[in-house]
Each structure stands twice: as structure tokens, then as C-alpha cells.
Amino acid sequence: MTLITDVRLRRILDSRGNPTVEADVLTESGGFGRAAAPSGASTGEFEAIERAPTEAIAAAREHAVPRLVGEAYAGNQREVDSILRAADGTDDFSEIGANSAVAISMAAAKAGADVLGAPLFQHLGGAFRGRNFPTPLGNVVGGGEHAADATDIQEFLAAPVGAPSVEDAVFANAAVHGEVADLLEERGVPSGKGDEGAWAPSVDDEEAFEIVDEAVSTVEDEVGFEIRFGLDVAAAEMYDADSETYEYESADISRDTAEQIEYIADLVREYDLAYVEDPLDENDYEAFAELTDEVGDRTLICGDDLFVTNTDRLAEGIEIDAANSILIKPNQIGTLTDAFDAIELATENGYDSVISHRSGETEDTTIAHLAVATDAPFIKTGAVGGERTAKLNELIRIADDAT
Ligand SMILES: C=C(OP(=O)(O)O)C(=O)O
Ligand SMILES: [Mg+2]
Secondary structure, rough: OOOEEEEEEEEOOOOOOEEEEEEEEEEOOEEEEEEEEEEEOOOOOOOOOOOOHHHHHHHHHHHHHHHHOOOOOOHHHHHHHHHHHHHOOOOOOOOOOOOHHHHHHHHHHHHHHHHHHOOHHHHHOOOOOOOOOOEEEEEEOOOOOHHOOOOOOOOOEEOOOOOHHHHHHHHHHHHHHHHHHHHHOOOOOEEEEEOOOEEEEEOOOOHHHHHHHHHHHHHHHHHHOOOEEEOOOOHHHHHEEHHHHOEEOOOOOOEEEEHHHHHHHHHHHHHOOOEOOOOOOOOOHHHHHHHHHHHHHOOOOEEOOOOOOOOOHHHHHHOOOOOEEEEEHHHHOOHHHHHHHHHHHHHHOEEEEEEEOOOEEOOOHHHHHHHHHHHOOOOEEOOOOOHHHHHEEEEEEEHHHHH
């Protein structure tokens, strides 16, 4: 029934106005799945390779599509994904492009779900999923590679850890985003938005901490449940390998690795941070381990550029307790099977998985289903903006359908 009869690939726009790959997968019994690849700006050095969409589409048409059509079953995700790997023939999808691979992988999953008549999360996660929902981490202030002339820390993320429902959590994050706008106006700080819809004011990190801390407290009082906040430092982007220092340009501060570890540990204690992603360079497992040893009992230390959704890199981290959490971005590794394997390895070793969007996104909602399918405790997918609310609203719908 789920035998693949056609795979169609096209270029569509992403949220930055760049082209990206969209895939349609059709099956023998009329099943249909459509998915699109997202795209990063602060990409990790060890990510799978994203090719220019025209090249990725041409290469996938040549190498992957003939091996799938009439040969593979969309309902058998591992088979589809191993065919994608074999068709590509490299370790990092540099032949067909991780963008073509992930679009086809996700579209096949949706086609499989369509034939079954089941929601995607149930097809991926089984009949007993759909009772637990991830806490959304909402980007409310940001800079780094996502906005010019804004904070050095890439993302300040609202974390409504006490929300009684995913709907309450989603609305709380939007309220924090709105409160930040009011506080910026009070301070006379004009602000546009960065790539993920977060405010991108021209302030240093210290002022951003004050603003986000106040916004979170105000909304916490309004909604009556606990809201904390967290960070994606994206430290690899500020690390200078020659001087071995982290360069905070907006405050004109340079920190060596020991100072960076102490700085982050102090922030965790001062602001009771719930979450800290990529606080150190993507090559420095040892420094990650030192920080995790210091504050890992009170916050999540999450590897994004560090692990790049890759089980080999995660296993290396697990070996030395480098972190206690992994960011999962399917396009960093190329297929849903690879993303699932990373989540399973993480769970087996007591690491929390945080399913994540990219800064360049589309209306695709696969990651909302992936988070529910894998019982992930957190999802990072922005707070506002159509390509972000597509995922947040899908979570609300899944929860609504489940009750
Ligand atoms: C979502 C992120 O940004 P990008 O997609 O630019 O890597 C991130 O760094 O976590
Ligand atoms: Mg990150």
C-alpha cells in the first residue's frame, strides 16, 4: 500500500527569502506526503552538507528518486532512509544534499501516515504517544548570526516550565515576547526582529538579561505558573581559535575558556537559567564537561553545534559527561532515522532531547510531530512569526485532538 510511486522535488521559498527544497512523496494507494527542508545560519562545522537547492534537486533526481520509486515503501522509514544514504554514498550527504535528503525523508513519513490514516506523531511514535507534550522554548531576544548589531548571545529563550498545557505554554511565550516589546519601548530602544522573530535590539547582553528577566517575571505573575528562561549562546560563532578567546563584541569583552565557563556558570546561578545551549566552542568537549560538572545539576547544558544530531559525536560527549541534553535538528544529519537514533541514544543515557527548528524555516510542521512522537521534553521553535507559529499551532492542534 505504501509503495512509493512518485517523488517530486521543487524549489520553494524559506522564511529568509532563500530557496529551499520541497519534496512530495506519492504512494500506490494514493498516499501523499509533502515536506520542506529548513536551513541554518549559525551552522555547526560538523553538520551534513546542504547543497544549493537546484544542485541538490538535480542530484537527488539522478541518484535517489530512481531507487525509491517502485522500490521502497513510505511506511518503512528505515528502508527509505537507508536508500537515501546508499544513493548518496557519502557520510555527510554531500552528493544529494542533506536538504534533498531530509525533505524526502520527512515527506515519506507523512505519506506513510497518510496511508495509515494516522497523525504523523502516531505513525512515528506509536499508538501510546500523544499524552505528553514538549515545553516550547520561545526565542524572545536575539542576535549573533541571526541579526546584525544586536546581542552577542544568539538567543534568549522563554521557558514556561510550569505551564499546565502546551497551549498555555505557547501563549505565555508570545506574552513574554510582547512584554519585551513594551520594555524596549519604555527604555526608548528601537528594535527590529531577527531571523527567528525574536526582538533584535542594539543592546549588550547585560541589558538583554535585565529586560528578559523583567519580562518573564511580569508574565509569570500574570499567568500564575513558573516561567524561567534560557540561552543559546552559539559560542562557536564568537570563538576565536587563534587567540582561544570568546569575543563579546557589543560589550567589547574577551573571555578565555576558563572565564567563559565561570561567566556562564554565574549566569545560570544569577538568573536560575533553565537551559543553556552551546555555551562553549563546538570542538571543546572538555570545557563543556567542566561546565556540566559545575551547573549540570541545576540546568540543561545542551549541545547543538557540539553534537549536530550525530550519534558518533553524541557518544563522544556521553563518554565524558560533556552535557546533559542534545539539540535535534533533522537537517543537520539528513534523515528522520538518524534523528531518531540520536534521540534514542540520548534517552538511554539520561540526556534530554530538544527538538529544534532552524533560523531559515518553512510552514512545515514535522518537528512538532517528531517532538510528540519521541516524548521530547522540549521543543525550540520560536515564539512568533508564521513559520514558527505553524509548529506551535500544530502542537496545540495535536493536544486538542488527543483530548
Ligand atoms: C536554530 C539555530 O540557528 P541556526 O538554524 O541558524 O543554526 C540554533 O543555532 O540553534
Ligand atoms: Mg543553536
